[in-house]
Amino acid sequence: MAEVSRRQLFAGAAGLTVAGSLAAACGGKSTSSGTTPGQAAGKPKRGGNFRLGVTGGGSKDLFDGQNIITKPDQARLVSAFETLLLFDDNYQLTTNGLAESYTQDNPKQYTIHLRQGVEFQNGKTMTADDVIYSLQRIATKANGLTGFAATATIDVAGIKKLDKYTVRIPLKTPDATIPQTLASYTFCVVPVGYQAYPHGPQIGTGAYKLKSFTPGQQSVSVRNPNYWRTGEPHFDQITIIDFNDSTAQVNALLGGQIDAMTDLPASQVKVLQSRNMHALISKTGGWLPLCMAIDIPPFDDVRVRQAMRLIVDRPLIIEQVLSGYGFTGNDLYAPFDPGFDHALPQRTQNISEAKSLLKSAGHSKLAFDLHTTNGAAGMVELATVFQTQAQAAGVTVNVHNDPNYYGNQYLKLGFSVDFWGTRSYLNQVQQGSLPNSPYNETHWPPKHGKGSNFESLYSQALAETDIGKRIEIEHEMQALEYELGGYIIPFFNDLIDGYADNVRGLRPSKGTLNLDSFGHGYRTIWFG
């Protein structure tokens, strides 16, 4: 099957944590040059049915304010539900969400002040009770929600309602990443008693209320007349349609059957432009790693891992796999995090050194399996291109494209391909680089010797309130991963989406979600 994206991308954060209600204006790089024309101009107009085409879904589509599996799930979640805190287009933390402000009273306690007068789509006012219910729902292991792992440091039983609009969140251990967690797009506020479709009415605070939903086919949502942001939203209705593959999606966009689509294949950018349509190109921190398990031979020998990292020709991979839509990676993640260590030298292809490393490890003629799947655009292509490049170093790679990859214990494989979205460094570590992380493909950190202190470094970083000192700890962690880690990260891929000429308000964004976070929950876009 063609590009089927079925996986969730977690929200990450690149902002800093500060006690206060303003985001630190970190002068990060401005968002990518997209091909957004001068469309930002013009006053928003009311009306219309916005039709979005998304791939990756199927009969297992969800409608849950706090859970997603596939991209259509993401597209639907943001239409009806909102979080306490928000990221802006530069991936900076803001208090533009359901929380008016928050404070970190001490390393182990946060207090959230809610925005007053916000109503759910059924007219009920949002209060602290709803927030507490929402957090508890995520933190209940039996619910199996994606955000569960992120609640590990929260003392859930101790969450207290101070008054109608104030919530106190105590922590079990210090954790400076709580604000980023609260800005993760699956950490939405749901009303007390809320249950996912089809077990209850789908009521959130978002701009559109669900009207009808057929999993695997489409959902229709109508404008929420009581939405708390004045002047928004603009469409009367939004329809989110599942597609099986990109070809169908593109044809539908070109034929006017949909107004926008996610994950436009790179080859179609010019086609769209020739038909007076547009591609939204966002430079994101999304990445497709080749993952080597550091405890499975032959990758348990660090020389083999280092050799593999030297085999990849990164610019060529970007050309072949992404058609140029991406920027070079250096085997480290979270490129937008202020703690990202830019000082580490950029790796480039070095076949002769790779060969000598392999030889010294006793593996002059190496052969192994590489497993991949169509989980996200580029995963299979990356594997096949790596296979070709590895031949130069005398390494034989057998690529297995497994349609049931994620169902078949992919976390137990020696060598595999996976995908991630933009995240902050510590958030990513917690999701994929700790012994009890839910998605630790590389089985990092090592149990003995150099690097075995990685987890304690992480705990220290979480607890560290001084930004400068925290960055130092993060650099130390990254140095270990750079030298000994199991990831080969050749690039960070752009997110490319397509839209029709009359759609206004879209801007490139560094975030995890496509289409400028789906037009910020379909609020900041309109038909012009």
Next chain:
Amino acid sequence: MNPMTDADIAEAGISSAPPPSTRASSLLRRSLRLGRTRLGLILVSLLVLLAIIGPYLAPYGPSTPVGAPNSVPGGKALLGTDYLGQDVLSRLLYGGGSILVMAVIATALGMIVGAAIGLLAAYSRNVLDDVLMRGMDVIMAFPQIMLALVAVAIIGAHSWVIVTAIALTTAPRIARVARGAAQPVVERDFIACSEAMGVPRWQILATELLPNTLGPLMVEASLRVTYSIGVIAALAYLGLAPDPNGANWGTMIQENQIALVVQPWGVVAPIIAIALLTMGTGLIGDGIARTAAGIDRARGGE
């Protein structure tokens, strides 16, 4: 793409054409007199040749990047590049072997198993016949491609899975033809003679029944090869090929169809190749069928 044959009609007890019954070699030779058989043979030989020596003729390896992805013909790439920047022409030359080999092996396996079952069923004429043919019906209760699709999607896209699935679904159809062709022969005197002489069953099947049913079997075989090629290519098109980036005509169509508007050759070239190959095998089969029908007509029918 439809493998329905006269034999299916024969099974139900109605004949639309008398079953041919000639020695295999002479049938083949005579069918070569027909223009269409010759054309078919030429096409097939050309493509088989392409599949065999293609890799040696290819200007680049199948996975060597020669330019920006999806570029039109020019410069290094005579037919342009594909979705990964690889040379379409080279991949075309590398891309026929696996399909052909798998199709031939699968059909051969299906032929052997199917013919054995069909002949045995015809000869037994009793409960065994019923049992065998009902078993065949169970397999035939599913379209061939659906069964292959389910098997491959579950077990994985390994060559042996594809070959087995196709052989498994080919066998019943061959069995039907074999049985249909053998039944009139079974009632002949010379069979009864051999039985009376105590000739072992398997020998009767092999030396007396089989040669007399080879005619329709050969027609069916060519039809089956055509269809197998189609199924294997279709499976590759659906994303279920043994090697994800192996140059494979079916896979090429699927990989490159998204860029169809920009660079059509990545799709058009393998389509032409598959079309020519299946046309060739179809022509050969039709030539044999016509010859056999003609021979029988000349003989005055069965």
Next chain:
Amino acid sequence: MNRLRSGGVPRFIVRRLLLGLLVLILVSFVVFAATQALPGDPARAILGRSATPASLAALRKVLHLDRPVIDQYLTWIAGLLHGNLGSSLAAQEPVTKLLAPKLVNSAVLVLISAVVSIPLSIAIGSWAALKREKIFDTVSSNLLLVLAALPEFVVGVVLVILFATTVFNVLPGVSQIPPGSRPWNDLSGLVLPVLTLVVAVAPYVARIMRASMIEVLESDYVEMARLKGLPERTVLVRHALPNALGPVFQVIALNLAYLAGGIVVVEYVFNYTGIGSALQDAVINHDLPVVQALAMLIAALYVALNLLADVGTIVVTPRLRTRL
């Protein structure tokens, strides 16, 4: 020949019916056993990457995957007979609700294709037989041979190239049907898929029609009618055609069956919302109830079509009844 016992047509029908039922029962065993033997775990297959231990346990509980196998089989069979096909593991909705609209869509596609292809192929086949060895016959035969050999998806992709994307831009290359709407709400989306299926099926029917028509035209029976001095048209219509229809009847039924098989690929090419795509989705998600339901559905369809074909042919072809 087939060992049809004496007793005539009704007995023949009953026997075929019983055999068909037997086949279906055997098929149900095979289908159930096969889906139970799926490697991997449905809960994992559905959740994919978000399969944390917590979410797996939660899903497994919801899906009742812990009951014994025999139990599941018997419940399933009982349910089938009552029209209850179980609940989809992935969508957690009744299978019937999930599949019904898709079944309708696929059925519409198949029926429209059949309605177009059958008269077309009968006409072409008959005309070619009447004018055999002349120009029309030679040209059409070869063309039909070529078309019959092509795999369906090749035909489909070529049609897309010709009419939807590269050469002309007049028809949609995609035929998705939003829920709640029906295929006939957007007829232009049906044109290419129907055309693909017609090209896949018609050549065969035409060739069979031609062959059977030739046999009839050269039969003693028709010769007799001619010798009697009847006008050619009467000979054709009153004497030749009825006898040529028998095999065609069978062939039509079988072709409906093959159309059903062809829709898997054709629906994929055109993104048509039918049971072909439902099957693919279900297999990948290890959605056992849906796979089982679809398999039984297809098998039942095939058996029924086979039965109809056999019976219909016997009824239409008088001379065969004597063999009963």
